[in-house]
Amino acid sequence: MTTTRLSSWLLLGGILTGFLGSAWQGRLASAYSKPGGFRRFHQRISPDTIYYPPYAMLEALALARWQPGKTLVIIGGNSILNGVGQPADELWSLRLQELLGDSYVVVNLAFRGAYPMQGAALVAESLLRRDIAVLFVANTNPPAATGRAPGGASGYLYWQAQYQNQLVPFAARAESIRRWLDSLPPLERQQQAEERLGAHLEAWFRQQSLWHHVGYRHIFTVWNFVLARDFWMPRASLPDNEPSAQPLHDRFQNFLPQEMAIVRSFSESLAVPGAADQWQLEAGSRQRLSADIETSIVPLLRPRTLILLCENAPYYLDQLSPAEKARDAFVYSACAQIWRDHGIACEVAGAGFAPVDYIDRAHLSGDGGQKLAQLVARKITQLNHP
Amino acid sequence: MIFNTYWFICFSAVFFPVYWLLFRPVWRKPWLLAGCAVFHYHFAGPAGVIPIIVIGVATYLVALTRRRFLCAAGIVLCVAALCFYKYALFFCADLLGAFNPGAAAALEKQVRTVLPGAAPLGISFFAFEFVHYLVEVWRGQEPIRRPGDFVLFAIHFPSLVAGPIKRYPVYVPGLQAGLAGVTVDDVAAGAQRIALGLVKKIVLADNLTLAISFYGDGFAGLSTGQAWLFLAALSARILLDFSGYTDMALGLSRLLGVRLPENFNYPYAATSLQDFWQRWHMSLTSWIRDYVYIPLGGNRHGRLRQLVNGLIVFALCGLWHGPAWHFVLWGLWHGVGLMINFSYATILGSVGRGLAGVFARLPALGWVVTLLYVAFGWLLFFYEPLRAWTMAAKLFALHWP
Structure with missing residues (x-):
């Protein structure tokens, strides 16, 4: 064998060994790798900064917190429950842990921009399947409903959980996702196929x-x-740097017309005038919301779930006309009832909150987080001990 | 980028081991054909494959006849297909629209009804390779007789998306050699080349792309030093991106035992613009030289004609990169640069000869001037002319407009 040929065999052998070695290391890492001193997926360990925590990491974080005999409270949802607007020490989920006491352990797995049934919901489903006492809390708003498990920045978690056999077989969800994939334009369908293959x-x-x-x-x-410039630094060296809220008079001035349009859209897309000056949910929307819940949330998880319909900040609500305010209140209440009709606890979060409790239209300040923690603690206790 | 998709990784994991295990060329060839067809169909879809089949079959058949007028008709078909799929909207909106907006709008509406959403994948490369093939047959070269060899020449998957542009008299013997005996040295060399390409493309170029996209949006707010750094990043990015992709294409082809032509030879080490174009995207440059510049008369009809030919060729070269004016201007920028490069020593008399002497004695000076000229050209390549001009002004702490 010539020297060239030998070195070629050695190189190829090295590539193969390196590949198998990295797969082995990856398997080890997936069992234990998780952020140290974890409180939440802050911006520097989130998809916002191209850090896409794998599904196994979410599960490792939840299992690291859990202890036998305690109820694990998994928080999902979007940036509101992630605690955007609350510095790490004022995080609402820390306050929730204090309020719930030692018989509960709270882990905040909410992602910015995630739908309620993405990420954390899948971990809750997986752990419930293993008979671990889990309660799941997530937030949404009336038109967003459940969202879809795949798709968007956090959708990869669904495919990973699916191909790692962590999910409960649920034909309605599988069928709904199949129909969604079929409806996508070719480019997006190809992107989803890539995401699935990557998860596989x-x-x-x-x-x-x-x-x-x-x-x-x-x-x-x-x-x-x-x-x-710090992009190359290990994320462990970049702590949670969520800033404190701005002074109250600076908080709500940005993009006011756009924000008001969003506030109005929450209810105007769902409600139509009914008889005697009453509002009613538009029939198609009611049906869609109902179908979303039915095909997104596994029956096993429903009695262990608390959904929060988060209201917009009072600063914006105060600028609605009386008729718009009535419509808004009706839509929140009617949508909450639909969730309850499907056996899922649902609360409207925001009643009694003051302007100081918000940092912008949607996100809560440290003060708002305290109020949210009190509301959720009360509901969690009721849910766990009906 | 196709070569770092999960689909392509899975495809490669199945395709290459089977290719290596099929020892006999008679087995390897259909497997390679099937692989190339699957690759092309997956990434181009039916709307991208059908036009290529049509012009490919026409090219193959007319070449077999070896009749010059049929070859000429085939060339017209290939160029027409390229113009239609890639430039129809540009011709309507940007050319006709400048003279008759009403007619342009009506024509554009009509064209949109027949154009697919995107041009067929790799149409520019298909068109150039088919034109090369037909011209060579027209000039008297032997056509490819075996349909399988022609199909592989057309859709050899490593070079299908972004070249290098192949020449069939080199490719076909290389293919036969690869089918007859790919060696472990080929595979090792291919793997090294792919690794080099992945590092250039994914680790370096893709990161630079993200940074350039962000800082480009806020270019007005950069300091002069940062603006120069941006220009350096822009220049590095395009070289790393394109040469990284080419490295992967060459490496993948080498895994098949087939060597493709090199496309880059340290272009930023060039000490003159002429030198640069002998090092940058070499398969395109040589194609344009052989099939556009020389047929136009090249340098055979006096200095003025040579300069005009150079401008035409570089304007077309720019347009080949995309249907937009800034690409044309980028091509002209280089055309003008080459004009100056060729003629300053004679036109400027003793001053010119003196300058030429300085450049000859100080190659580093030529290198700096060339690099700066090329780098400024990239502003035109990536941005609309007005924006590119504003960015160039910013580099000299000027504010324009």
Whole structure:
């Protein structure tokens, strides 16, 4: 054998060994790798900064908190429950843990921009399937309803959970997702196919688990504008830096017309005038919301779930006309009832909140977080001990 | 980028081991054909495959006849297909629209009813390779007789999306050699080349792309130093992106035992613009030289004609990169640069000869001037002319407009 040929065999052998070794390391990392001192997926360990925590990491975080005999409270939903607007020490879920006491353990797995049935919901489903005492809390708004498990920035978690066999078989959800995939334009369908294939490969080779482990502990390789010059630094060295709320008089001035349009859209897309100056839910919307819930949430999870319909900040609500206010109140109340009709606890969050409780249209300040924690603690206790 | 998709990784994991295990060329060839067809169909879809089949079959058949007028008709068909799929809307909106907006709008509406959503994948490369093939047959070269060889020449998957542009007299013997015996050295060399390409493309170029996109939006707010850094990043990005992709294409082809032509030879080490174009996207440059510049007369009809030919060729070269005016201007920028490069020593008399002497004695000076000229050209390549001009002014702490 010539020297060239030998070195070629050695190189190829090295590539194969390196690949198998990285798959093995990835598998190990997926079992234990998680952010240290975890409180939430803050911006520097979130998809906002190209850090896409693998599904296995979410489950590892939840299991690390859980202790036998205690009820694990998993918080999902979007940036509101993630605690955007609350510095790490004022995080509402820490207050929730204090209020619930030692018989509960709280883990905040909410992602910015996530739908209620993405990410954390899948972990709750998976752990319930293993007979672990879990309660799941998520937020949404009336028109967004349940959202879809795949799709969007957090949708990859569904495919990963699915291909790692962590989910309860649920034909209605599978069928709904299949119909959604069929309805996508070709380019988006191809993107989803790629995401699925990536999740499939992750189940075997754990390449994303390894990359995120390296990115958290050692070096990150993808630039993003939030971290800019610090993009390469291990994410473990970048602490949660969520700022405190601005002074009250500066909080609600940005993009006012656009924000008011969003506030109005929450109820005007769902409600139509009925008889005797009463509002009623538009029939198609009622049906869609009902179908969303029916095809998104596994029956096993429903009695263990609390959904919060988060109201907009009073600063904006106060600018609605009396008729719009009535419509808004009706839509929140009617939508909450639909959730309850499907056996899911649902509360409207925001009643009695003051302007100081918000940092912008939707996100809660430290003060608002305290109020939210009190509301959720009360409901959690009722849910766990009906 | 196709080569780092999960689909392509899975495709490769099945395709290459089977290719290597099929020892005999008679088995390998249909497997390679099937692989190329699956690759092309997956990424181009039916709307992208059908036009290529039509012009490919026409090219193959007319070449077999070796009749010059049929070859000429085939060339017209290939160029017409390229113009239609890639430039129809540009011709309507940007060219006709400048003279007769009403007619342009009506024609554009008509064109949109027949145009697919996107041009067929790799149409520019298909058109150039088919034109090369037909011209060579027209000039008397032997056509490819075996349909399988022609199909592989057309849709050889490593070079299908972004080249390099192949020449069939080189490709077909290389293919036969690869089918007959791909060696472990080929595979190792291919793997090294792919690794190099992945690092250039994914680790370096893709990060630069993200940063450039962000800082480009806020270019007006950058300091002069940061603006120069931006220009350096822009220049590095396009080289790393394109040469990284080419490395992967060459590496993948080498895994099949087939060597493709090189496309880059340290272009930023060039000490003159002429030198740069002998190092940058070489398969395109040589194609344009052989099939546009020389047929136009090249340098055979005096200095003025040579300069005009150069401008035409570079305007077309720019347009080939995309249907927009800034690409044309980028091409002209280089055309003008080459004009100056060729003629300053004679036109400027003793001053010109003196300058030429300085450049000859100080190659580093030529390198700096060339690099700056090329880098400014990238502003035109990536941005609309007005924006590119504003950005260039910013580099000299000027504010325009």
